[in-house]
Amino acid sequence: MEKDDFDIDDQFRTGENTLEAKQFFKSLEAIREFVENSKLREYDPPYVYLLTINVNKVKFNKTPHTDMPLDGYEAITIHEDNLPIFNNCVNFVNTEIL
Numbered sequence: 438m439e440k441d442d443f444d445i446d447d448q449f450r451t452g453e454n455t456l457e458a459k460q461f462f463k464s465l466e467a468i469r470e471f472v473e474n475s476k477l478r479e480y481d482p483p484y485v486y487l488l489t490i491n492v493n494k495v496k497f498n499k500t501p502h503t504d505m506p507l508d509g510y511e512a513i514t515i516h517e518d519n520l521p522i523f524n525n526c527v528n529f530v531n532t533e534i535l
Contacts, residue, residue, distance in 0.1 A: 440486045440532065448524040451517045458516045459523075460507050465489065467510035472535060489531040496526040 439459075442450060449459050462468040472484050500522045503514040515523045 440488060443488065443530065448527075449515075449520055451520065458514050459520065460505070460512050460514050461490065462507060463511040463513060467512075471508055471510060484535055487533040487535055489533065491528045491530075492523075492526040493528055497523075500526055 439449075451457055451459070462471065468487060472487065475484055500515070501519045502523070503516075505512060505514045
């Protein structure tokens with residue numbers, strides 16, 4: 438659903454079927470390990486896409502966010518009110534089929 442929301446608006450947002458904040462793993466290694474563990478645990482529905490986000494670091498450092506672990510990995514949380522600011526930091530998003 439997150440990918441569909443991003444594809445529709447070309448930005449991260451919250452909506453009827455999404456959370457009130459967005460959480461992002463800080464490293465590619467963390468997300469790959471998380472996805473592999475989800476396969477072993479047979480998550481339903483399974484993860485189908487991996488979105489890798491490249492941000493402008495100067496702008497991002499000025500964006501309100503919270504460093505908060507996500508499933509045991511380093512992650513950040515961007516609350517709904519700050520998503521427009523975050524979206525202005527995004528340089529590009531790469532979509533990978535898992």
